[in-house]
Amino acid sequence: MYNAITRSQIFVLDQDEALDFYTNTLGMELAADIDLGFMRWLTVRVPGDPEREILLELVGPPAMDEQTAASARKLLTKGAMGGSLFLSTDDARSTFETLAERGVDVIDEPTPRPYGIDFGIRDPFGNAIRIGELFDNHDVGFAGPQA
Amino acid sequence: MLGQMISRLENDNRRLLRARDVMDRDYWRSLDIDRLADVALMSPAHFIRKFKSTFGETPHRYLQRRRVERAMYLLRTTDRSVTEICMNVGFSSLGTFSRTFTEIVGETPSSFRNRGEMPAVPICFVKAWTRPSSFGEAS
Numbered sequence: 001m002y003n004a005i006t007r008s009q010i011f012v013l014d015q016d017e018a019l020d021f022y023t024n025t026l027g028m029e030l031a032a033d034i035d036l037g038f039m040r041w042l043t044v045r046v047p048g049d050p051e052r053e054i055l056l057e058l059v060g061p062p063a064m065d066e067q068t069a070a071s072a073r074k075l076l077t078k079g080a081m082g083g084s085l086f087l088s089t090d091d092a093r094s095t096f097e098t099l100a101e102r103g104v105d106v107i108d109e110p111t112p113r114p115y116g117i118d119f120g121i122r123d124p125f126g127n128a129i130r131i132g133e134l135f136d137n138h139d140v141g142f143a144g145p146q147a
Numbered sequence: 148m149l150g151q152m153i154s155r156l157e158n159d160n161r162r163l164l165r166a167r168d169v170m171d172r173d174y175w176r177s178l179d180i181d182r183l184a185d186v187a188l189m190s191p192a193h194f195i196r197k198f199k200s201t202f203g204e205t206p207h208r209y210l211q212r213r214r215v216e217r218a219m220y221l222l223r224t225t226d227r228s229v230t231e232i233c234m235n236v237g238f239s240s241l242g243t244f245s246r247t248f249t250e251i252v253g254e255t256p257s258s259f260r261n262r263g264e265m266p267a268v269p270i271c272f273v274k275a276w277t278r279p280s281s282f283g284e285a286s
Contacts, residue, residue: 013153077153077160078201079167084271107168107271120271126164130271 007043009055010083011076013125015042018056021123025102028054038062046087054085077126084128092117092133099131162187163201166194170206174213175237178206214238215251222260229256 012018022028022044031043031053039062043053059076060069075081089095092110096119100106107120107128118132153161166187170178183206184194198206214236221232230241238244248256 013157073154073157074160077157077164079164105165105168106172108172122164122168124161126161128271 004051006051007053007055008085009057010085010123010127011059011072011081011125012056012123012127013059013073013076015040015056015058017124018042019044022054022056025099025104026123026129079122079126079128081126084130087129087131089131089133092119092131095131159187159189159197160201162189163194163198166198167202167209170210171213174210174217175235177237178210180206210237211247212251215248218244218248218256219252219259222256223262223264229260232256 019030019033019042023030027047028044029047031045031050032041033043034041040058042056044056045053057063059072060066064072072081076083096106096110099121105122107122110117110119113132116132116134118130121129121131123129166183169183169186180191180195184191187194187197189197195206198209202209204212217236218232221227221235222229225232227235229245233241233244236244238247245256248259252259
């Protein structure tokens with residue numbers, strides 16, 4: 001029935017600021033930036049992974065009426081909108097050091113887990129981003145001792 | 148600071164979230180309202196008021212729930228003693244820890260431990276979904 005997951009979406013409050021963060025700070029590349037008239041279609045992707053894109057969607061019309069958009073903006077900035085991204089890396093600690101030097105908001109620092117080593121950051125709007133160096137055989141099983 | 152399109156409320160929310168992330172990260176440390184207020188770019192009194200109105204509870208209550216959630220995780224994923232876990236998560240008294248834990252979770256730490264192993268899922272979900280939701284106010 002399906003071949004792959006090709007696009008996911010997160011809400012942002014400012015698309016120019018989002019593009020700057022996800023490319024210049026996080027290291028992704030611009031995939032598409034198209035003025036559709038009714039919305040700006042803005043996607044980014046991980047360099048070397050052309051098949052999967054993330055849509056940086058503005059909170060507002062036409063997808064939402066103004067009242068709903070205002071509620072969504074409040075929830076987003078409180079970190080309550082979901083919209084988490086999970087990224088993998090070959091070197092969690094080195095990636096963390098790079099991002100920390102660039103001033104990202106850190107939720108938690110690289111910590112060993114049963115499935116690998118991961119850490120959490122937030123984008124400027126409140127979206128959580130989890131970045132992990134996964135073990136080859138990571139699987140659901142006994143949870144390790146790390147808090 | 149977010150761009151011009153962002154309202155003052157959304158800016159406050161984002162700064163309060165930043166302070167809350169610090170509490171999450173440093174949950175075992177003593178609650179330092181001055182430091183957290185600095186992170187949120189607010190006065191201490193304003194920070195406490197805004198934190199409660201935004202997240203529904205005081206910083207102290209939030210931190211207690213965070214510590215109990217961490218204790219719940221450690222009880223089911225390690226062999227550390229209850230006393231050691233109590234200290235690991237930031238409580239200074241075993242009696243206070245046990246009483247607070249039981250009040251929130253509805254059973255003693257030892258009884259909770261006996262529920263068995265916890266599956267390994269991404270830690271962000273464990274933290275969010277195992278955090279006790281109330282101190283019994285709902286009842």
